[in-house]
Amino acid sequence: MATNATGRRKIVVCKDLGATAMLLLTDRPDLEVVRWMEDRRCDRAWLLQNIAGASGVVVCFQDMVINTLSRILTYIRSGPNLRVVSTISVGYEHIDLQVMAEHKIHVGYTPDILTDAVADSTVMLALMASRRTDETSSFVKNNQWPDFNWTPSAFCGPQLSTTPFSPTRTVGFLGFGRIAHAVLRRLAGFGVTHCIYTPRPGAAPQPARDARLQALHGLVSVAPVDLPALARASDVLFVLAPGGAQTLHLVDAAFLRQMKPSGVLVNSGRGAVVDSAALAQALREGWIWGAGLDVLEEEPHVTAMHALVREPRCVVLPHLGSAALETRAEMTRLTARNVLAGVLGEPLPVALDYSTLV
Amino acid sequence: MATNATGRRKIVVCKDLGATAMLLLTDRPDLEVVRWMEDRRCDRAWLLQNIAGASGVVVCFQDMVINTLSRILTYIRSGPNLRVVSTISVGYEHIDLQVMAEHKIHVGYTPDILTDAVADSTVMLALMASRRTDETSSFVKNNQWPDFNWTPSAFCGPQLSTTPFSPTRTVGFLGFGRIAHAVLRRLAGFGVTHCIYTPRPGAAPQPARDARLQALHGLVSVAPVDLPALARASDVLFVLAPGGAQTLHLVDAAFLRQMKPSGVLVNSGRGAVVDSAALAQALREGWIWGAGLDVLEEEPHVTAMHALVREPRCVVLPHLGSAALETRAEMTRLTARNVLAGVLGEPLPVALDYSTLV
Numbered sequence: 001m002a003t004n005a006t007g008r009r010k011i012v013v014c015k016d017l018g019a020t021a022m023l024l025l026t027d028r029p030d031l032e033v034v035r036w037m038e039d040r041r042c043d044r045a046w047l048l049q050n051i052a053g054a055s056g057v058v059v060c061f062q063d064m065v066i067n068t069l070s071r072i073l074t075y076i077r078s079g080p081n082l083r084v085v086s087t088i089s090v091g092y093e094h095i096d097l098q099v100m101a102e103h104k105i106h107v108g109y110t111p112d113i114l115t116d117a118v119a120d121s122t123v124m125l126a127l128m129a130s131r132r133t134d135e136t137s138s139f140v141k142n143n144q145w146p147d148f149n150w151t152p153s154a155f156c157g158p159q160l161s162t163t164p165f166s167p168t169r170t171v172g173f174l175g176f177g178r179i180a181h182a183v184l185r186r187l188a189g190f191g192v193t194h195c196i197y198t199p200r201p202g203a204a205p206q207p208a209r210d211a212r213l214q215a216l217h218g219l220v221s222v223a224p225v226d227l228p229a230l231a232r233a234s235d236v237l238f239v240l241a242p243g244g245a246q247t248l249h250l251v252d253a254a255f256l257r258q259m260k261p262s263g264v265l266v267n268s269g270r271g272a273v274v275d276s277a278a279l280a281q282a283l284r285e286g287w288i289w290g291a292g293l294d295v296l297e298e299e300p301h302v303t304a305m306h307a308l309v310r311e312p313r314c315v316v317l318p319h320l321g322s323a324a325l326e327t328r329a330e331m332t333r334l335t336a337r338n339v340l341a342g343v344l345g346e347p348l349p350v351a352l353d354y355s356t357l358v
Numbered sequence: 359m360a361t362n363a364t365g366r367r368k369i370v371v372c373k374d375l376g377a378t379a380m381l382l383l384t385d386r387p388d389l390e391v392v393r394w395m396e397d398r399r400c401d402r403a404w405l406l407q408n409i410a411g412a413s414g415v416v417v418c419f420q421d422m423v424i425n426t427l428s429r430i431l432t433y434i435r436s437g438p439n440l441r442v443v444s445t446i447s448v449g450y451e452h453i454d455l456q457v458m459a460e461h462k463i464h465v466g467y468t469p470d471i472l473t474d475a476v477a478d479s480t481v482m483l484a485l486m487a488s489r490r491t492d493e494t495s496s497f498v499k500n501n502q503w504p505d506f507n508w509t510p511s512a513f514c515g516p517q518l519s520t521t522p523f524s525p526t527r528t529v530g531f532l533g534f535g536r537i538a539h540a541v542l543r544r545l546a547g548f549g550v551t552h553c554i555y556t557p558r559p560g561a562a563p564q565p566a567r568d569a570r571l572q573a574l575h576g577l578v579s580v581a582p583v584d585l586p587a588l589a590r591a592s593d594v595l596f597v598l599a600p601g602g603a604q605t606l607h608l609v610d611a612a613f614l615r616q617m618k619p620s621g622v623l624v625n626s627g628r629g630a631v632v633d634s635a636a637l638a639q640a641l642r643e644g645w646i647w648g649a650g651l652d653v654l655e656e657e658p659h660v661t662a663m664h665a666l667v668r669e670p671r672c673v674v675l676p677h678l679g680s681a682a683l684e685t686r687a688e689m690t691r692l693t694a695r696n697v698l699a700g701v702l703g704e705p706l707p708v709a710l711d712y713s714t715l716v
Contacts, residue, residue, distance in 0.1 A: 018511055120519050124485035140660060140661075141667060143662055165471075165688045
């Protein structure tokens with residue numbers, strides 16, 4: 001295995017993983033660890049300068065520049081040394097998988113781990129959008145509480161949970177994978193009764209799996225439906241589909257016009273599944289009740305002027321679904337272990353199988 | 359039964375119940391319904407002017423003035439006609455129960471109904487405080503997302519749910535009644551493992567009930583503890599105790615100093631159970647992680663200058679725990695049915711049994 005001039009294998013770290021995880025790398029005398037230390041995104045010139053001879057590189061979702069860089073570094077600078085790109089994310093849209101496959105560079109990533117943290121924040125967004133927390137916390141901050149003329153309907157929103165006098169609730173999932181299942185488990189405690197979802201195109205029906213989920217959570221039904229039925233029947237609709245051309249703008253004006261006026265849309269998946277302009281119109285014109293978004297197609301170029309940030313019934317968070325201490329600690333450890341295994345020529349703890357993706 | 363000059367029994371409505379519930383009263387030719395119609399709180403002069411000869415009165419939690427008014431109206435104006443005070447609330451701190459008992463005036467209220475809506479908002483507050491939504495949504499609104507220098511620890515907070523690598527979570531309840539049980543049911547879906555609570559002073563232990571809850575929700579344990587143990591062991595502490603002298607400032611500086619630095623406090627019960635000044639200090643100095651409050655001892659006199667509203671890790675909502683459409687609709691119907699039954703001399707659908715309270 002190739003080593004650099006100092007006789008040590010080199011790892012370039014574009015994103016500091018924090019003290020605990022970094023020790024897994026910096027404690028080893030057989031490694032040279034070069035890290036970006038500035039309090040801003042790793043810049044391209046720095047990476048190009050340092051990547052020569054590197055065996056591994058650590059990146060994050062934000063390092064979209066890796067598309068370009070990976071080409072450059074693979075062909076020109078890093079030579080045959082580069083064995084692994086380890087990203088601290090479940091997504092890999094920022095990595096050029098063609099180049100990785102061509103040069104047999106392993107890709108480490110962090111799926112599964114963040115399921116629970118994202119499920120927590122997804123349920124939180126459903127509650128916040130229903131219960132209008134943006135409006136009500138602003139009400140307090142704008143000094144309006146002392147003069148609050150309470151009425152039974154003031155600041156009300158649709159109720160996520162069932163009650164004896166409102167005994168059914170249907171939740172819909174656009175994308176019904178691990179995170180959706182974790183969300184459903186949480187919603188069962190709120191008394192949700194019906195679960196519908198759209199299956200992946202071409203996927204075989206899974207009646208046994210659905211029956212198992214139904215029994216496990218004490219639901220009335222779990223069933224696949226087509227997209228129009230998903231829009232029409234969902235009290236809360238969760239977008240948890242992967243990104244890409246197949247899911248681009250599945251939630252568009254036509255979809256939103258079919259939703260219930262009391263319907264709430266939550267997107268914790270990928271921004272581009274939802275047409276932002278259509279959603280803003282849907283909220284402005286009352287086609288649906290509200291929305292909770294952790295992702296937007298325009299992110300991170302989202303400011304106070306964005307049509308959705310301006311909507312009072314739209315909660316917008318800056319892509320922090322996995323931002324729970326326990327989860328992020330485990331994500332950093334796994335990212336370090338992935339890059340370490342890669343540079344040592346060992347199997348990665350969690351490698352992306354890109355053979356079906358390129 | 360006494361009637362007024364028009365031969366009809368009179369109901370004074372200090373708080374409009376909305377079209378559907380009001381029809382239950384206004385549709386009846388045998389009733390005279392006098393209502394406060396202005397878009398501000400019912401004022402005292404108006405009530406005194408209209409209460410003469412009334413058989414029933416509808417009030418809300420905000421009509422604190424009823425303490426004084428009920429004395430005045432009972433002794434001077436309404437005479438023996440007043441049979442029922444119907445409040446659209448689960449609380450009755452605003453009603454002078456001594457006077458009610460003395461004159462055998464029934465009190466209608468709306469307990470139980472709002473359990474699920476309050477439980478939803480309580481879980482929401484736990485998530486919002488843990489996951490720092492005030493800070494993160496401000497981050498977006500302050501145009502900081504485009505330049506977000508993502509790090510693994512940025513905007514992280516403690517995770518409500520358990521995960522395979524962080525497998526235990528203890529929730530504590532100060533006040534372990536209906537709403538607490540409804541919160542616990544929801545938290546079970548988040549994988550919470552341990553539940554502790556402080557029993558009501560002098561209450562008999564309920565090991566069978568606790569074992570039933572433990573089995574029902576698949577928890578490791580459900581157990582009573584004393585107040586210091588509750589403070590020390592809770593990852594999230596829920597204040598759901600009733601108000602009054604017995605619970606005043608149970609959560610004080612001494613209590614808060616014993617909590618975990620990662621601990622989150624949620625108050626959906628009564629404001630005065632928590633010492634606001636002590637909580638503000640606890641947040642400012644990092645004794646605990648964060649807080650989510652639907653009630654404060656100073657409410658409604660809470661503005662942007664309030665020490666807790668100024669704390670970035672404190673979510674403050676203006677007492678809207680029950681503000682879900684389905685719940686409020688049912689609360690208004692019950693309030694109307696209570697006042698109606700009272701003036702007709704029938705048993706109230708849900709009467710407060712104040713015999714043990716005065």
